[in-house]
Amino acid sequence: MPTQIMGVLNVTPDSFSDGGRWFDQSAAIAHGLELRAAGADIIDIGGESTRPGAVRVDEAEELRRVVPVVRELAGAGALISVDTMRARVAAAAIDAGAHIINDVSAGLSDPGMLSVAAETRVPIVLMHWRGYLDRADATFHYDDVVAEVIAELGDRIDVAVSAGVDPADIIVDPGLGFSKNAEHNWQLLAGLHAFTVFPQRLLVAASRKRFIASLVSPEDPGQAGEHEKDEATAVISAFAAQAGAWAVRVHDPAASALACRVAESIADHSGPGPSPWSLR
Template sequence: MLPKIMGILNVTPDSFSDGGRHATAAEAVEAGLRMAEAGAAIVDVGGESTRPGAAPVPLGEELRRVMPVVEGLVCRGVPVSIDTRKARVMAEALAAGATMVNDVSALTHDPDSLAVAAASSATIVLMHMQGTPETMQQAPDYADVVAEVRAFLDGRVAACVAAGIPEDRLVRDPGIGFGKTLEHNLALLRNLPALGSPLLLGASRKALIGRLTGADVHSRLPGSLALALHAARMGCAYVRVHDVAETVQALRVWAACNPG
């Protein structure tokens, strides 16, 4: 089965690839609609950049950025994920009709997040990150990155189940680029099935492509497609991407060449 495509819709001024692209909520909603029409199974709306070195965004500002977009997409029938570390943002987005929470802190940043997630019927994406966005790329260090990421994800799944979240609502994300060197990222990519399932891979346009090829952030579509195809081959349930139409096309051709 092909991975479902999660379209990335950042409503931030400072995200690493598409910060500032959508000047108004209406423009962001239109962008999300285009993603859905191109084949995105869900659109991931985020109002706080978590790129390396990014500073936290105040709660009120994050809500101001994301809620009109969440509401605008939901009312047009688009499945929405909320990309946030804050329980209040999760709660308001879920109340507005979002069906997934994508938390780079795996519900550890805000002490109320577990309760909000447990009270909902949403799918929850739990991502691994060493450190915080402000510090994570300063000196990433692991004795065994695959084993340590697996142990963290297992622990977060156990914590969620203990809080009342059914395991079949939990998705794992190894956090490519979040507190990892190129070598760490490659080790994880080569061993994705060892991290448990279901798995989401978010590697679109990331720095590892630039380090492997020299491509700048706006020239990384070929590398992003290669990573999406790798995710499909490794059995990932979701791929999180900026370029939805191109990824849909690549995956469909790949599937036709690899039936079964």
């Protein structure tokens, strides 16, 4: 199956890359339709920023931001993922037409989330997470980031299955940019093939994150332009597709959709011998 393109729709005033741009509900709905027209197979709608240093919004405000947008876009025929750490928001979004739960805390923030996934039988993304990023300078130690992320995701899969979630409904996400520095993120990308240890689908979410901005503009990551970050993201999307990722979560669906098609075409035409993706 071709790698799916998950388009990012932040209905927030403070997300790291496009906060405020789609905060108005009519603007959010229009942008969701634009993402779909640009090649997004899934629209990932979130009403709470998870950038480092972000302050959590209350549940009522998250519901106000998310549910009407989910309802309108689902009614227009879009496949919707709801990006939330709250069980009640996930349940309300599913009632409004959402098809997938994307929980960056893997059920750790709200233990009721796994029950919602089990009861509704919708797929759930379990992302590697080590806590809230309420401090912008929060750092975490890893001796072997790939092995540790895989082990910790495996633990969350076990907990989800014990809560009644069908293993086939679980999607794993290495959590690029969450409790990880740039070196950790690049190591995880280099080790994506290791995630085939899981029978579950793999989601890769690198789009416009700070480690990309630091590559694009090493002297001042804040000066990295969206176009350059999207170009770098598209390259990562191609590598993710080559590694067998089920989906990539991106702000620019068109660029990543084309990159994934290129990667898949190369893979389809590869003969015996070393992988054409081997750089060394």
